[in-house]
Amino acid sequence: MRIAVEHRSVYRFTQPQARIVQMLRLTPCDTQHQTVVSWMVGVDCDARLRDATDGYGNAVTMLYAEGPIEAIEVVVTGEVLTTDNAGVLRGTPEPLPPALFLRSTPRTAPSAALAAFAADVSAGTTDPIERLHRLNQALHARFRCVPDVPDNGLTAAQAFAGKAEASRDVAQMFVSAARTLEAPARYVSGYHLDGTQQCAPHAWCEAWIDGLGWVAFDPVTGLSPADGYVRVAVGLDSEGAAAVAGHRIGHGEEQLAVDLHVDRLGNEE
Amino acid sequence: MGSRGAFDEIWGHGGPDAPRAEFSTLSQWIADTPADELQRRQQSAEAAFRQLGITFAVYGDSDAAERIIPFDIVPRIFLQREWQKLSEGLVQRVEAINAFLEDIYGARRILDEGIIPPELILRNEQFRPEVAGIRPPHGVWAHICGIDLVRTGPDEFYVLEDNARTPSGVSYMLENREAMIRLCPELFRDFRVAPVDSYPDMLLETMRSVAPSGRARPVCVVLTPGHFNSAYYEHSFLADSMGVELVEAADLVVDDDIVYMETIAGRVRVDVIYRRIDDDFLDPLVFKPDSLLGVPGLIAAYRAGNVALLNAPGNGIADDKAIYSYMPEIVRFYSGGEARLPNVETWRCREPQALKYVLDHLPELVVKLVDGSGGYGMLVGPTASSEQIETFRAALIAEPHRYIAQPTLALSTVPTLTEKGLAPRHVDFRPFVLTGSDKVRVVPGGLTRVALREGSLVVNSSQGGGTKDSFVLLGDAA
Numbered sequence: 001m002r003i004a005v006e007h008r009s010v011y012r013f014t015q016p017q018a019r020i021v022q023m024l025r026l027t028p029c030d031t032q033h034q035t036v037v038s039w040m041v042g043v044d045c046d047a048r049l050r051d052a053t054d055g056y057g058n059a060v061t062m063l064y065a066e067g068p069i070e071a072i073e074v075v076v077t078g079e080v081l082t083t084d085n086a087g088v089l090r091g092t093p094e095p096l097p098p099a100l101f102l103r104s105t106p107r108t109a110p111s112a113a114l115a116a117f118a119a120d121v122s123a124g125t126t127d128p129i130e131r132l133h134r135l136n137q138a139l140h141a142r143f144r145c146v147p148d149v150p151d152n153g154l155t156a157a158q159a160f161a162g163k164a165e166a167s168r169d170v171a172q173m174f175v176s177a178a179r180t181l182e183a184p185a186r187y188v189s190g191y192h193l194d195g196t197q198q199c200a201p202h203a204w205c206e207a208w209i210d211g212l213g214w215v216a217f218d219p220v221t222g223l224s225p226a227d228g229y230v231r232v233a234v235g236l237d238s239e240g241a242a243a244v245a246g247h248r249i250g251h252g253e254e255q256l257a258v259d260l261h262v263d264r265l266g267n268e269e
Numbered sequence: 270m271g272s273r274g275a276f277d278e279i280w281g282h283g284g285p286d287a288p289r290a291e292f293s294t295l296s297q298w299i300a301d302t303p304a305d306e307l308q309r310r311q312q313s314a315e316a317a318f319r320q321l322g323i324t325f326a327v328y329g330d331s332d333a334a335e336r337i338i339p340f341d342i343v344p345r346i347f348l349q350r351e352w353q354k355l356s357e358g359l360v361q362r363v364e365a366i367n368a369f370l371e372d373i374y375g376a377r378r379i380l381d382e383g384i385i386p387p388e389l390i391l392r393n394e395q396f397r398p399e400v401a402g403i404r405p406p407h408g409v410w411a412h413i414c415g416i417d418l419v420r421t422g423p424d425e426f427y428v429l430e431d432n433a434r435t436p437s438g439v440s441y442m443l444e445n446r447e448a449m450i451r452l453c454p455e456l457f458r459d460f461r462v463a464p465v466d467s468y469p470d471m472l473l474e475t476m477r478s479v480a481p482s483g484r485a486r487p488v489c490v491v492l493t494p495g496h497f498n499s500a501y502y503e504h505s506f507l508a509d510s511m512g513v514e515l516v517e518a519a520d521l522v523v524d525d526d527i528v529y530m531e532t533i534a535g536r537v538r539v540d541v542i543y544r545r546i547d548d549d550f551l552d553p554l555v556f557k558p559d560s561l562l563g564v565p566g567l568i569a570a571y572r573a574g575n576v577a578l579l580n581a582p583g584n585g586i587a588d589d590k591a592i593y594s595y596m597p598e599i600v601r602f603y604s605g606g607e608a609r610l611p612n613v614e615t616w617r618c619r620e621p622q623a624l625k626y627v628l629d630h631l632p633e634l635v636v637k638l639v640d641g642s643g644g645y646g647m648l649v650g651p652t653a654s655s656e657q658i659e660t661f662r663a664a665l666i667a668e669p670h671r672y673i674a675q676p677t678l679a680l681s682t683v684p685t686l687t688e689k690g691l692a693p694r695h696v697d698f699r700p701f702v703l704t705g706s707d708k709v710r711v712v713p714g715g716l717t718r719v720a721l722r723e724g725s726l727v728v729n730s731s732q733g734g735g736t737k738d739s740f741v742l743l744g745d746a747a
Contacts, residue, residue, distance in 0.1 A: 019522065021523065023566075023569065050573070052573065053402070055397075055400055062566060097387065099391045100398060103392050245555075245558065247565035
């Protein structure tokens with residue numbers, strides 16, 4: 001499948017900013033099931049952009065801009081060719097061993113309720129794939145997914161107490177729950193072709209299964225991602241894989257408007 | 270265990286009347302100088318420290334901010350041959366620490382070879398995936414190490430703790446020496462004491478040696494969290510004596526992956542940063558996002574190889590207490606030989622057999638939290654009440670992985686001025702080891718901490734500890 005992404009983020013400030021430094025995780029990398037045909041990260045003001053790779057193997061772009069800045073627009077455009085791999089990943093950059101992803105973070109520390117839920121849905125089978133699929137389906141069944149909004153800092157434990165959650169929250173719950181089952185799991189940020197209007201990147205997860213490798217799960221659909229996904233960044237939690245980590249020097253408030261289009265190009269089946 | 274049977278570094282096992290042969294002159298000085306004269310000099314030194322504002326904590330004692338740490342006028346002395354042997358052990362240890370860090374953030378050979386259980390590293394918060402894959406300029410990670418040692422006999426030293434993050438206390442070493450030269454000049458006539466006042470020059474040399482390649486006249490700075498930090502005196506003292514700028518995060522900016530310092534004359538490129546800020550607060554884009562102390566973009570500049578950070582971020586994995594017990598294996602793995610400086614025997618309570626032993630021998634052991642510091646969260650079995658022991662027993666059973674246990678060692682003593690005259694008091698020692706791109710240097714001196722309470726083994730300043738000057742002799746008698 002050929003997927004086109006156009007992702008515009010406009011930051012407006014109530015007062016001009018003296019400096020902005022952002023770390024952008026907005027660039028996908030090639031894997032066996034994903035070929036980046038073209039990709040561009042641009043900015044609408046005088047800024048320096050520097051590319052690097054972070055400790056998790058994610059492509060990052062550092063953005064440095066000097067003020068006064070009243071607004072800044074970051075535009076990501078690109079095309080990616082994807083193939084369906086039934087969720088099993090091959091050819092991803094893996095600088096860290098899977099066991100690292102058993103580590104808990106403040107956002108993924110499980111509550112007793114979430115751990116009990118994970119134990120409950122996985123009871124009766126010792127097959128790791130089956131356990132994780134059940135977890136994925138159970139989260140899908142339990143939560144009504146709402147459109148993604150900019151990061152509100154919700155933890156997996158807090159989100160689990162709610163009813164309707166964004167993809168970021170269910171993904172984080174999956175990661176937290178899978179780790180309680182001793183499965184290394186990580187948070188994935190990227191783009192999903194789902195035909196809806198979006199205002200934040202989509203989130204899903206990957207879990208490590210011995211003998212099989214990293215396998216992707218999307219608790220929003222209850223399925224493993226097929227070829228409608230563009231995988232961008234991974235991390236221990238939503239903060240670690242966040243599309244943007246930013247810092248600004250200046251007073252006033254910040255407003256973020258996101259315009260995100262994920263479209264299928266061509267109509268070949 | 271108290272001081273009974275402990276080795277006194279001056280008096281040996283024989284007491285004041287039969288000092289160790291090499292220390293007869295010093296012993297005589299102690300005997301000849303009236304106690305009230307020693308008292309007067311000691312008070313004069315402490316008054317000077319108070320005036321200087323050296324009121325900082327040595328080992329993370331957060332409540333020490335407004336106190337000075339008591340100073341003891343009787344120096345601790347190392348003979349040249351003792352020091353030589355000790356230095357060799359320190360160099361080997363610090364080289365192993367650097368090799369370990371290079372490996373653990375790179376190829377992780379030591380995990381592949383099964384020397385350390387991988388989960389102990391990978392699930393340890395001190396292992397920082399954020400800096401994985403970065404190779405610091407010139408491959409140096411632990412530029413400034415403070416290795417905490419205890420001694421139990423003339424040639425018996427044990428490493429208690431490796432400090433490979435931001436070890437403090439070096440300003441005590443320097444200020445204590447200055448006070449001793451002023452107050453006891455006769456000692457420096459009688460003995461050839463190796464000078465320590467070249468430390469700032471050595472540190473600056475170390476900093477310059479690890480500057481990113483191609484920077485002809487590297488700009489070095491000291492980065493402090495600010496004046497409210499308990500070690501601020503040391504930060505400003507070191508910057509001052511090296512003749513470099515003392516900066517706070519707000520003075521630094523990163524642009525295009527290069528670090529600059531804002532000055533009245535404009536931006537100046539910075540090549541080497543001796544940072545006295547914890548990893549968590551270095552760069553809000555990579556570590557704690559709500560940190561106001563950090564420099565946004567600093568890690569990007571570091572990853573790009575445009576700045577050296579002393580010590581390297583992520584070093585905490587090398588001095589973690591859970592890793593400590595593997596140090597003999599780590600030294601063997603990287604140096605190919607046995608550790609010249611042994612560890613204190615350590616039971617890892619996460620291992621069921623070790624836990625059983627510890628629970629059976631609590632009254633004899635020291636039990637420590639894996640992630641504790643400053644002498645808190647610690648049980649000293651021989652001096653603990655049965656109530657304290659039972660509290661620890663319950664804690665150990667509940668969370669065994671959080672604890673290690675060690676035997677109570679008969680720590681060496683050094684004669685110390687007390688209200689009742691001179692008496693042996695237990696000491697430990699923190700020498701400072703500098704690693705540059707060219708070589709490893711052991712500063713001939715260090716920080717001696719002394720437990721001022723009779724029989725106490727706890728030298729932390731928050732628990733009634735003081736400091737002494739530490740002489741390294743250039744000749745072989747004192």
